[in-house]
Amino acid sequence: MPSFARLPASGIKVIIVGAGFAGLCAAIECDRKGHSVILLEKVSELKPLGDIISFSSNSGHIFERWEGVVDELEPLIHHSSGLDFYEWSGKFCTRQEWDYDKTWGRRINGHRGEIHDAVYRHAKARGIDIRLGQSVSEYFETESEAGVIANGEKLTADCVFAAEGVKSAGRKIVLGYEDKPRASGYAVYRTWFSSEELAKNERTKHLVNNGDTHSGWIGEDKHFLAASIKDGKEFSWVLTHKDDADIDEDWQFPGKKSDVLANLKGWAPIVHDLVNATPEDRLVDYKLVFRDPLPHFVSKGHGRIALIGDAAHPFLPTSIQGASQSMEDGVTLAITLQKSGKANVPRGVRAYEAIRYERVHRAQMTGVTTREQWHKADWDKIWKDPKMLHLKREAWLLNFDAETHAYEVVDEVLKKLDNDEVVKEDVIPKPTSHGIQAVLSQELDQLV
Ligand SMILES: Cc1cc2nc3c(=O)[nH]c(=O)nc-3n(C[C@H](O)[C@H](O)[C@H](O)COP(=O)(O)OP(=O)(O)OC[C@H]3O[C@@H](n4cnc5c(N)ncnc54)[C@H](O)[C@@H]3O)c2cc1C
Structure with a gap:
């Protein structure tokens, strides 16, 4: 005891x-x-x-x-020791290492x-x-x-x-x-699931087969963050996007993969693979409220x-x-x-x-x-100075x-x-x- x-x-x-x-x-x-x-x-x-x-x-x-x-x-x-940033099309942009703030305390x-x-x-x-x-x-x-x-x-x-x-x-x-809480004009699709399927896919396996990874794809008015956890065995992603739905008292609903994919037209195939591998019953459509x-x-x-x-x-x-x-x-x-x-x-x-x-x-x-x-990233400027994307x-x-x-x-x-x-x-x-x-x-x- x-x-x-x-x-x-x-x-x-x-x-x-x-x-x-x-x-x-x-x-x-x-x-x-x-x-x-x-x-x-x-x-x-x-x-x-x-x-x-x-x-x-x-x-x-x-x-x-x-x-x-x-x-x-x-x-x-x-x-993971850092966050890899990609442009929405899939082009690698920059990695943000967490090293320097380790001395500030445990995350x-x-x-x-x-x-x-x-x-x-x-x-x-x-x-x-x-x-x-x-x-x-x-x-x-x-x-x-x-x-x-x-x-x-x-x-x-x-x-x-x-x-x-x-x-x-x-x-x-x-x-x-x-x-009353107000709609923020944004919503997230969010999920967490076992990464077995991702480990078999050529395009996604590097995200889960060598320990934990953290990646972000950034586009206009949206971003998609993905992380593997427990030595890559489990996986989570969150897509933040604009959403004008009126909210009342409830703001959490079952999510649909077709809605997520409609939000990601033209985005990198790997992001589509991550969405397609998601069990639909684990997908949540969550409207963001604020006061x-x-x-x-x-x-x-x-x-x-x-x-x-x-x-x-x-x-x-x-x-x-x-x-x-x-x-x-x-x-x-x-x-x-x-x-x-x-x-x-x-x-x-x-x-x-x-x-x-x-x-x-x-x-x-x-x-x-x-x-x-x-x-609202200005990509001309970002390609010259990719660290502008860093948190x-x-x-x-x-x-x-x-x-x-x-x-x-x-x-x-x-x-x-x-x-x-x-x-x-x-x-x-x-x-x-x-x-x-x-x-x-x-x-x-x-x-x-
Ligand atoms: C999509 C999303 C992702 C987020 N990600 C992060 C993140 O990565 N990092 C971070 O720091 N924050 C994150 N946040 C914010 C974070 O989740 C909240 O700020 C935090 O959880 C708030 O905790 P809380 O205890 O104040 O409220 P809550 O977690 O909402 O807890 C309130 C509790 O009160 C209980 N309750 C309500 N009414 C009554 C009542 N009348 N009588 C008795 N009990 C009652 C509820 O059942 C509940 O258990 C995120 C939020 C969202 C929406």
Whole structure:
């Protein structure tokens, strides 16, 4: 039985709604900091659904602090050393090696359901009170507590984190009005399947027969990214394309290969082979929705309810940051609550918003800039300088440890909040490597 590092009990009780990456991470981080957690999830069984997800080095630090989780994930995750870019016609353009940002932290790319399952089991092993099959229908707060109604039962705590994703019901109490997700004008076809067929095809076998590979084909208003995983044994691809379909409450549908191929007329034969080898029952047509940036993440009434993860800030997949940023939220909140203490929970919740607000919105914007960099590529310029296609690996975003950063700024932020000073702009992280070791060893000294 592994033992888990945990600060002494803070007496702070937290209810978290939603067991996606935001909710699970917040639950684990609150447990690490000594707060007591009830995590409510509406589905009664967590199944390993989904396909590829990428966690960048900024969330790699978070996984690494969870005893045993990275070791468990290691055989399941993608292990290529770079991304090969092709023009849509199939002509090779450039390779982006990941070498230089290895020093920034571990990247974890793999099957969303498998990674989620490992994190869920870690939360269970820590003894966190996770209650499945609990649908939250209402949020409330008073000066002294906050709570929810779940399956008709009233539950209270010192604060509530609404982590129910892009359809969040918690947004109503936090914003004071109801807003709906909007179509982004883009959609993705996405899939994950066994690579047996691809291994037999002359055109595709190099993608799966020599370990993991990562490739991207870029065209006007579309891009097709493909990755092999588990030493090439499994395969995933995602096609991002324009889509004007009106969305209502549902935006995920079974995909049709004929629709995908219609989107790829004239594209490289290898891309057609990848689509043709896909079992149709594993193909998903997923409309991308977004919401305008929120004016705030915390309830104005008593400041005890916080939105976290996609509930606060939905991400486009092209930022490759949605899940990482969701995790940074929970890390930050656990620390701001630790530092503000049981007697002043709303102060801690407000400090979370102050620390996260600017950074997360800057990160959100990268989803649009990366998409436009590829979809509006000027090929005359790219053939002269193929590196223009490379993903921007920005230090301010990726060479960043949310725990270290929160400990660095929290005291100053709390002081400014006490003095009613504006703190948002002051805490945008600068691209430094931080005094990570110093802060970590300080924290380790406090662990029991
Ligand atoms: C196609 C696509 C690809 C992506 N790829 C990446 C990627 O590579 N890297 C990356 O970092 N991000 C990626 N993202 C974004 C990332 O998936 C999200 O930002 C992240 O998963 C959000 O996590 P969350 O916990 O906030 O929300 P969710 O994962 O949506 O979890 C919300 C949870 O709340 C539960 N819930 C909802 N309502 C209630 C209720 N009333 N009561 C109780 N429980 C409730 C739900 O059942 C669910 O379990 C991608 C997104 C898309 C759409």
